[in-house]
Structures are given as structure tokens and as C-alpha cells.
Amino acid sequence: MCGILGLLLHDSNIDAAPEIFEGLQLLQHRGQDACGIITCGPGGRFYQCKANGMVRDVFDANSISRLVGGMGVGHVRYPTAGSFNNAEAQPFYVNSPYGICFAHNGNLINTASLIQFMDEEAHRHINTASDSELLLNIFAHNLQQTGKFRINEEDIFTALGTMVTQVKGAYACVAMLAGFGIIAFRDPHGIRPVGIASRQSGSGKDYIMASESVVADAGGFTDWEDVKPGEAIIITRNGVTRRQISPPATFAPDIFEFVYLARPDSVIDGVSVYRSRMSMGDALADKVKKVLDEAGITVDVVIPVPDTSRVAALNLAQKLGLPYREGFVKNRYVGRTFIMPGQQMRKKNVRKKLNAMALEFADKNVLIVDDSIVRGTTSKEIIQMAKDVGAKKVIVASCAPPIRHPNVYGIDMPSRTELVAYNRDEKAIAKEIGADLAIFQTLPDLEDSVRQWNPKITSFDCSVFNGEYVTGGIDEEYFRHIDSIRADNVRGKLQLNTADINGKDTKEAQNYTNSSTPVTGTDDTVGLHNTFTSYTPK
Incomplete structure (x- = not known):
């Protein structure tokens, strides 16, 4: 990402x-x-x-x-x-041939x-x-x-x-x-x-x-x-x-772009991200109503996890005729916890990032809407925050299906065993994150929520949900490789090891790289100031 x-x-x-x-x-x-x-x-x-x-x-x-x-x-x-x-x-950057600069989003397998x-x-x-x-x-x-x-x-x-x-x-x-x-x-x-x-x-x-x-x-x-x-x-x-x-x-854009990654005011492959999230909320409302009726639970208020789930949560609340409230106040100076390295850092920053307002939770059955649940770290902390300020019951609804498989195409999903839905059904997931009930969007409903805005898209990469990788070439050996480099305990060690870069401490290394001077004439782009001659196209 x-x-x-x-x-x-x-x-x-x-x-x-x-x-x-x-x-x-x-x-x-x-x-x-x-x-x-x-x-x-x-x-x-x-x-x-x-x-x-x-x-x-x-x-x-x-x-x-x-x-x-x-x-x-x-x-x-x-x-x-x-x-x-x-x-x-x-x-x-490489200097040979001609001088080429390159920026890439994705992942090779x-x-x-x-x-x-x-x-x-x-x-x-x-x-x-x-x-x-x-x-x-x-x-x-x-x-x-x-x-x-x-x-x-x-x-x-x-x-x-x-x-x-x-x-x-x-x-x-x-x-x-x-x-x-x-x-x-x-x-x-x-x-x-x-x-x-x-x-x-x-x-x-x-x-x-x-x-x-x-x-x-x-x-x-x-x-x-x-x-x-x-x-x-x-x-x-x-x-x-x-x-x-x-x-x-097979044209198969990553459906997670629409669920979480992209800004709502963007249009990707002819699909308004905002409109697709509205549709996700509408579809999720039907699933929520069915599950709540079967469980005999009534909900007093719908509260989104800011910011990505706001659009879907508002549409869900409107469709179910429930009050929509902003129960969590966000500190906008803390980064996205999904992409923070290390479980402890993510866990610590959830409380720094969000604060629960007691008046919206106290003595209420609360439906918390989130875009997705990955590790479950954020969800677990949020649910505990809601209970700490007096919520009677906390039901969590996810705009995406359970994530049970790693992403191999450029999204930093954790290793399989760190996914909260790995080898767990919805009841076990709810227990793990401390929710009274966990409700997930179905994959067909999610795909329809996006596809309806551009029917020309017949397929999506939904590999994190169904384990089907459109490029092929993904086997158990590759999964073991992914697990070996993405596990939080491994990432923590790697982060410590980067304190010494080319014999420099972290601050010095950053200054060494942060140079607004002509780049080097070698493959190493971190500081020498040789320049290469100009190239005139034929």
C-alpha cells in the first residue's frame, strides 16, 4: 500500500x-x-x-x-x-542506461x-x-x-x-x-x-x-x-x-482498495470509493438486521470507528432507522494503526488515537461499525474502551468478510497466525476481541457493493477473504516465507537492526539520505553527488 x-x-x-x-x-x-x-x-x-x-x-x-x-x-x-x-x-534510481527513476506500488511474488x-x-x-x-x-x-x-x-x-x-x-x-x-x-x-x-x-x-x-x-x-x-x-x-x-x-482490482485503502473522494477504475462504501453500509444493514433478530438483541445506537467506516455506518443506521452518533473522538496526529509496525505499538496507539465519549455509550447496546478486522488488536481495544465507559452490550459489524489469508500483492497483512479470523468462526472471533456479537459482510454482497458502480469489472482480487490468488504461483512454501518476514516478532528485530545503517546511527543515516542534491552516478541513491550527462531523445 x-x-x-x-x-x-x-x-x-x-x-x-x-x-x-x-x-x-x-x-x-x-x-x-x-x-x-x-x-x-x-x-x-x-x-x-x-x-x-x-x-x-x-x-x-x-x-x-x-x-x-x-x-x-x-x-x-x-x-x-x-x-x-x-x-x-x-x-x-539507476544511472545505466540513460538514467531512470522509479516508484512502485505493489509486490512481486x-x-x-x-x-x-x-x-x-x-x-x-x-x-x-x-x-x-x-x-x-x-x-x-x-x-x-x-x-x-x-x-x-x-x-x-x-x-x-x-x-x-x-x-x-x-x-x-x-x-x-x-x-x-x-x-x-x-x-x-x-x-x-x-x-x-x-x-x-x-x-x-x-x-x-x-x-x-x-x-x-x-x-x-x-x-x-x-x-x-x-x-x-x-x-x-x-x-x-x-x-x-x-x-x-483477468482484470481483478484489489477490492480492499474500496474497503479501506483509498480515500473516499477518489475514483478508482470508474468506481467512486464513496459510493461503494455507501453500498457496503446498505448491504451490511440487511445482514445486521437478520443476525440481531435471530439473537433477540436490540441496538440503541450506531457508532463508526473513524474515519474509514463513517460512510458505511451512516447508511447502515439510516436503513435500520437507528441513531447515528460519533462516539469516538479521533486524534488526527496519530498515524493509521493498521500500518504501524509491531503489535505493542499498534495496541498502545489505539488509546492515543481514539477516545470514547461516555455519554454515547453508557447503559446502551452499541453497534460499532468498522471497515474490516485484521489482527483484531484495534477492535479489542475499542470494544474495551466502550465497555469501560459503560456500554451494556457491544456488537461489532464489519463492512468486509473475515480476513483469513495474507495479502501478497502489496498490503502489509500480518502472518496468517496473527490474523484474528485465522482458524476461527464468527463466534470465536467475537470472543477473542471481547464483543458480544461479531457480524461480517458476505463476500458476494461486498463485491456487488463495488461492481454496481462499474458493471464492467467482473472480477476482484479478494484473496484475503477467499484465498484465491489471481496471479497463481502462491503455495505453502510462499506462505511460510511470508510468515517468516511479516510476523511481529520478526519485524521488531528488523526494526532494531536498522538503527545501524552503513555504520551510522538512525539520525545520521536519515540526514545522509535526505539530500536535495544531484544524485549519484551509481546504483546507490543515498548521498554521493556525482551527476551524469544529459540524454536527448532521438
């Missing part, structure tokens, strides 16, 4: 960095671990600033002013493989064989544990096979087409070639989102590429269009060229 952004301004004398900075803030919900911007200035020189931390903390007026150039790439990140190393902040290929055949060094750097180097290797001093759009499409046959998994990417332009492409199944938009600028047009349409809306861009599954789009100051780089495959 990362956020990617690319921007090309028609007027090359205007710096793109300030607008990329604003766009990354709008994508901050997609990643709070690290962020970065690389721009391309005169002569094809790249300038970068990236580090661990939130967008507002990594960038200031001085660092932004030093990011020179009318086009650039930005990224907000959170790790899916257990590493918090500063060196894995994106965008990544055949990294072991790809690393072997890079080592034994491509002879390219992968400096981090990030599959994003691996993907960049595969693209760079394929471009290098052209043997050309100058390349054109056809060469880029060919390189990307070859790459699609080599990699498996989910990827939505934005790339930038020095002195050439920006590129967006998407995996054949369209699992992760990315789209493009334009706006008039003098005699030409500015172009933006981003994970979500809200970035384009805020910047005054129009004609938002999702990049099609298996499609690549190249934008230069001479225009837009697009090509299908892979044969047709």
Missing part, C-alpha cells in the same frame, strides 16, 4: 517539486513509513530528497527549493517485507528467481531487499539490451513488454527517464491502481500520474483516466503515447 506520483509540466522552467509535495500529502494515507521526490532538471540532471518519515517532516521549503526541474516522481511508502531501512525509501537472474545473467547489483529496486533493474536491463545510444518510445514499450513476461505479482509504477519523459504502467490484472490526467497550460498541457484521482482533482487536472491493466503510457513534452504491453488477462 504505497502511493506513487509523476508530474510533467509543459513549461520546463517551472519546478514540479512543490506540486509533487502537495500531491504526496494527499496520498499520505497510503504510506507513512518513508517518502521521496526525484526531479529532472536542465541537462537531464536528477535531484532527490527522500528519507523515513511523513511528507511534512521530510520536506521543508529549503529542500523543495533545491529540487530543480519541470518533471519528477514522488512516492510515499510503507514496507511489506519487514524492513524499515532508510535506503529503501523510494523513488529508486517471484523475487527469488528474479534476483538470481539479475546476479547470474544481467550482472546487476540489487542493493536493498526491496522488490521495487529489483523491478527497476529488470526494466533497466531490458532497455540496455537495445544497445542504443538514444532510445524512443518503441524501445521503451518493448522493454516493458519483456518485463511483463518476467515478473509475477502486482505492480502499478511511475518511471522517469532523464531528459525524456515520464511513464506509467500497470500489471496485467490491474491489481493496484494508477491513472493519468491533464490540464491546459499555456499552449500545451501538464500531465499527472497518481495512485488516486484525488491528487488530480486537487491540482486542477481533468479527464482522469485509469491506466488499463497491462497498459503502458509514455508522456513527453511532445505528447502522449500508449500501448498494451501484455496479452489480455
Whole structure:
């Protein structure tokens, strides 16, 4: 769950960095671990600033002013493989061939064989544990096979087409070639989102590429269009060229984007996230009514867990004719607990993030609506908070079905055994989180809630709910690998180990990476200041 952004301004004398900075803030919900911007200035020189931390903390007026150039790439990140190393902040960069910057959202599932290929055949060094750097180097290797001093759009499409046959998994990417332009492409199944938009600028047009349409809306861009599954789009100051780089495959966007990940004011693959969540609330209301009637329980009030479940909870309350109340007050200066590393940190931050108002809970049967229940840590704390301020009964309703399987396509789901629904039915889940009753949306109802807004989407990636992985290639050995790197006890050790980066303490390492100077002419992007020559397209 990362956020990617690319921007090309028609007027090359205007710096793109300030607008990329604003766009990354709008994508901050997609990643709070690290962020970065690389721009391309005169002569094809790249300038970068990236580090661990939130967008507002990594960038200031001085660092932004030093990011020179009318086009650039930005990224907000959170790790899916257990590493918090500063060196894995994106965008990544390679100097050969031509100078390429790269931002990636997703996850590859055949990294072991790809690393072997890079080592034994491509002879390219992968400096981090990030599959994003691996993907960049595969693209760079394929471009290098052209043997050309100058390349054109056809060469880029060919390189990307070859790459699609080599990699498996989910990827939505934005790339930038020095002195050439920006590129967006998407995996054949369209699992992760990315789209493009334009706006008039003098005699030409500015172009933006981003994970979500809200970035384009805020910047005054129009004609938002999702990049099609298996499609690549190249934008230069001479225009837009697009090509299908892979044969047709099952279009299966990740349904969890609509449940939780995306902002409600975004439109993804033609579906309003806001409208889909309204529909989720309507469908969940029918399930809640049926279960409550069977249990002989009446509910006094509906309370959402802010913020993601608000839309669904309001529609549910309206349909059932129940009062809707904001019973939890949120501290907006605490990050999303779902993407916080470590069980203890998540547990500790729930109480810092939310405060229950006793007057909405005391002596009431409360229906708490949440978008989903993953580890159960947040739910357990929230339920206990409700009981601490006097709730008689606490019923929890989830807009999503029970999550029983790990996500392998770029969402940092925990290991299987850390999922609260793993090997538990709904009654056992309720007991584990301390609820009097736990009610879950059915998968058909969830799919219909999204599909009704774009009937052309016939399939979704629902693997976290049903264990069916659209790309194939997922077996028990892969699950054991996922468990070994995502378990909280492992992640805690990895986090401690990153205190020493290249012989530096954490603060020094962050300063070392956070450099708004021309980037290095090697594969390591964390601090040397050599520059490479400009590249002029043929």
C-alpha cells in the first residue's frame, strides 16, 4: 500500500517539486513509513530528497527549493517485507542506461528467481531487499539490451513488454527517464491502481500520474483516466503515447482498495470509493438486521470507528432507522494503526488515537461499525474502551468478510497466525476481541457493493477473504516465507537492526539520505553527488 506520483509540466522552467509535495500529502494515507521526490532538471540532471518519515517532516521549503526541474516522481511508502531501512525509501534510481527513476506500488511474488537472474545473467547489483529496486533493474536491463545510444518510445514499450513476461505479482509504477519523459504502467490484472490526467497550460498541457484521482482533482487536472491493466503510457513534452504491453488477462482490482485503502473522494477504475462504501453500509444493514433478530438483541445506537467506516455506518443506521452518533473522538496526529509496525505499538496507539465519549455509550447496546478486522488488536481495544465507559452490550459489524489469508500483492497483512479470523468462526472471533456479537459482510454482497458502480469489472482480487490468488504461483512454501518476514516478532528485530545503517546511527543515516542534491552516478541513491550527462531523445 504505497502511493506513487509523476508530474510533467509543459513549461520546463517551472519546478514540479512543490506540486509533487502537495500531491504526496494527499496520498499520505497510503504510506507513512518513508517518502521521496526525484526531479529532472536542465541537462537531464536528477535531484532527490527522500528519507523515513511523513511528507511534512521530510520536506521543508529549503529542500523543495533545491529540487530543480519541470518533471519528477514522488512516492510515499510503507514496507511489506519487514524492513524499515532508510535506503529503501523510494523513488529508486539507476544511472545505466540513460538514467531512470522509479516508484512502485505493489509486490512481486517471484523475487527469488528474479534476483538470481539479475546476479547470474544481467550482472546487476540489487542493493536493498526491496522488490521495487529489483523491478527497476529488470526494466533497466531490458532497455540496455537495445544497445542504443538514444532510445524512443518503441524501445521503451518493448522493454516493458519483456518485463511483463518476467515478473509475477502486482505492480502499478511511475518511471522517469532523464531528459525524456515520464511513464506509467500497470500489471496485467490491474491489481493496484494508477491513472493519468491533464490540464491546459499555456499552449500545451501538464500531465499527472497518481495512485488516486484525488491528487488530480486537487491540482486542477481533468479527464482522469485509469491506466488499463497491462497498459503502458509514455508522456513527453511532445505528447502522449500508449500501448498494451501484455496479452489480455483477468482484470481483478484489489477490492480492499474500496474497503479501506483509498480515500473516499477518489475514483478508482470508474468506481467512486464513496459510493461503494455507501453500498457496503446498505448491504451490511440487511445482514445486521437478520443476525440481531435471530439473537433477540436490540441496538440503541450506531457508532463508526473513524474515519474509514463513517460512510458505511451512516447508511447502515439510516436503513435500520437507528441513531447515528460519533462516539469516538479521533486524534488526527496519530498515524493509521493498521500500518504501524509491531503489535505493542499498534495496541498502545489505539488509546492515543481514539477516545470514547461516555455519554454515547453508557447503559446502551452499541453497534460499532468498522471497515474490516485484521489482527483484531484495534477492535479489542475499542470494544474495551466502550465497555469501560459503560456500554451494556457491544456488537461489532464489519463492512468486509473475515480476513483469513495474507495479502501478497502489496498490503502489509500480518502472518496468517496473527490474523484474528485465522482458524476461527464468527463466534470465536467475537470472543477473542471481547464483543458480544461479531457480524461480517458476505463476500458476494461486498463485491456487488463495488461492481454496481462499474458493471464492467467482473472480477476482484479478494484473496484475503477467499484465498484465491489471481496471479497463481502462491503455495505453502510462499506462505511460510511470508510468515517468516511479516510476523511481529520478526519485524521488531528488523526494526532494531536498522538503527545501524552503513555504520551510522538512525539520525545520521536519515540526514545522509535526505539530500536535495544531484544524485549519484551509481546504483546507490543515498548521498554521493556525482551527476551524469544529459540524454536527448532521438
